[in-house]
Amino acid sequence: MGDFAPCPPEAVMAAQACCGSVELREITDRRGSAVWKATGPLGAVAIKLGHGADGEGAEITAREAAVLDALPEYTVTAGRSGPDVWYVTPWLAGLSTWELFRPVRDGSDVRSTALAGAVALCRAVAAFHAGGWVHGDLQPAHGIHTAGGVKLIDFAWSWRMGTDPWREFNGGITHLVAPELAAWITTGPQPVKPSQAADVYALAGVLWTCTTGGWPLDYDAAGIGVKDTSPAELRKAIAAGIPLTVGRPWPQLQAVLADVLIAPAAERPTADDLADRLTGVTT
Numbered sequence: 001m002g003d004f005a006p007c008p009p010e011a012v013m014a015a016q017a018c019c020g021s022v023e024l025r026e027i028t029d030r031r032g033s034a035v036w037k038a039t040g041p042l043g044a045v046a047i048k049l050g051h052g053a054d055g056e057g058a059e060i061t062a063r064e065a066a067v068l069d070a071l072p073e074y075t076v077t078a079g080r081s082g083p084d085v086w087y088v089t090p091w092l093a094g095l096s097t098w099e100l101f102r103p104v105r106d107g108s109d110v111r112s113t114a115l116a117g118a119v120a121l122c123r124a125v126a127a128f129h130a131g132g133w134v135h136g137d138l139q140p141a142h143g144i145h146t147a148g149g150v151k152l153i154d155f156a157w158s159w160r161m162g163t164d165p166w167r168e169f170n171g172g173i174t175h176l177v178a179p180e181l182a183a184w185i186t187t188g189p190q191p192v193k194p195s196q197a198a199d200v201y202a203l204a205g206v207l208w209t210c211t212t213g214g215w216p217l218d219y220d221a222a223g224i225g226v227k228d229t230s231p232a233e234l235r236k237a238i239a240a241g242i243p244l245t246v247g248r249p250w251p252q253l254q255a256v257l258a259d260v261l262i263a264p265a266a267e268r269p270t271a272d273d274l275a276d277r278l279t280g281v282t283t
Contacts, residue, residue, distance in 0.1 A: 005051050011081070011087075015047055017077075019043045032051055032054075033048065046088070048089075060156045061156070064156040068087065071155075076088065092146055094144045094151075096142075096143065101114045104249075115253070115283055119275045120145065122271045124152055126272040137173065138152075140209055142154045166191060169193075171194075175209075179239050200274060216244055217245065224237055244262070252281045256281060
């Protein structure tokens with residue numbers, strides 16, 4: 001991964017204004033985006049920095065900060081350090097959905113907590129949608145199960161319907177992009193507008209992945225070698241149609257998710273509807 005980007009002094013000062021004198025812990029630094037946890041006597045915050053010579057990391061971080069600033073349940077302080085952009089927001093303490101489902105993947109059959117978390121994640125996405133928003137990049141690590149409920153993170157591709165979308169959208173994580181969105185990205189024109197229906201597809205795919213440990217699409221059955229296939233080629237294949245994987249370690253849950261993943265966009269349930277369906281799943 002190479003050297004971790006230095007944390008801007010301005011961002012550290014903003015963290016200290018919230019938490020007192022802070023210690024920084026490096027979390028991740030990849031693709032022009034670095035994250036630290038800053039902990040002090042008054043609390044903890046996340047510092048995110050968009051960096052890189054091409055300016056893409058700064059642009060992505062700036063637009064994510066703008067989304068956070070528009071959401072009443074989040075607080076954010078943002079600024080620039082030379083060409084780079086940073087923001088500071090309260091640290092969300094809790095397990096990601098991926099971590100919450102670990103006992104399920106390990107086969108320990110402790111499923112009630114995971115199922116409750118799945119329902120809560122769907123409700124959180126539904127609440128986000130109710131405000132007119134589309135997330136655009138739901139992933140297994142993008143829901144944090146805090147003591148106060150599920151909080152979504154990573155809003156770099158989010159946009160409010162009825163406003164101008166970002167100038168270019170490439171679908172977030174390729175393996176969870178809805179087929180109709182993959183087709184639009186492939187054939188154009190940009191700007192592509194992700195939809196709430198595409199979010200629900202990704203939401204079902206997240207829960208499938210958290211359950212099985214693998215992506216929901218059966219690339220092997222489609223004759224696709226993922227490691228040797230570019231994201232653009234994968235999107236073409238997803239748009240054309242790829243079957244779901246056959247493994248069903250939690251058949252009743254995956255039957256609900258499969259109905260979402262194979263449904264045309266116009267026939268998918270809402271995130272609230274999916275939550276309702278999941279409440280009927282047994283553990």
